[in-house]
Amino acid sequence: MSSSRQVVSTNKAPAALGPYSQGIVVNGMVFVSGQIPINPETGEIEAKDIRGQTEQVLKNLEAVLVASGSSIANVVKTTCFLDDINEWPAMNEAYGKVFHTAPPARSAFEVAKLPKNAKVEIEAIAKLNE
Numbered sequence: 001m002s003s004s005r006q007v008v009s010t011n012k013a014p015a016a017l018g019p020y021s022q023g024i025v026v027n028g029m030v031f032v033s034g035q036i037p038i039n040p041e042t043g044e045i046e047a048k049d050i051r052g053q054t055e056q057v058l059k060n061l062e063a064v065l066v067a068s069g070s071s072i073a074n075v076v077k078t079t080c081f082l083d084d085i086n087e088w089p090a091m092n093e094a095y096g097k098v099f100h101t102a103p104p105a106r107s108a109f110e111v112a113k114l115p116k117n118a119k120v121e122i123e124a125i126a127k128l129n130e
Helices: 050-068 085-098
Strands: 006-008 023-026 029-035 075-082 105-110 120-127
Touching: 006 050, 023 050, 029 050, 050 085, 050 120, 075 085, 085 105, 085 120
Parallel strands: 075 105
Antiparallel strands: 006 023, 023 029, 029 120, 075 120
């Protein structure tokens, strides 16, 4: 197995807002940078509530995973960042609709602020498709 790094980039997810990659593939795994709820077609955060924002974040996450040669089903770990932990139940409901079968390991944290005043950001680690 090659240990070389491959940068993942897709226009089906928002472009990076700084000097980082949407994802990196190495050793049969993909590490997806935190996704916020920007609609890649408009460049804007359109959803105002945490459910809608979580749904967009997961679409963005899936787009990077697919571009890397992986999928939502291959995710082994996510980290969720919320601007208000009291909104965790609503985020969890939207998250559970995507990760309903054999969900990955997960951590969730409240943070002071997220880029573009998003309510949620999610990053992931997944294995590549076999």
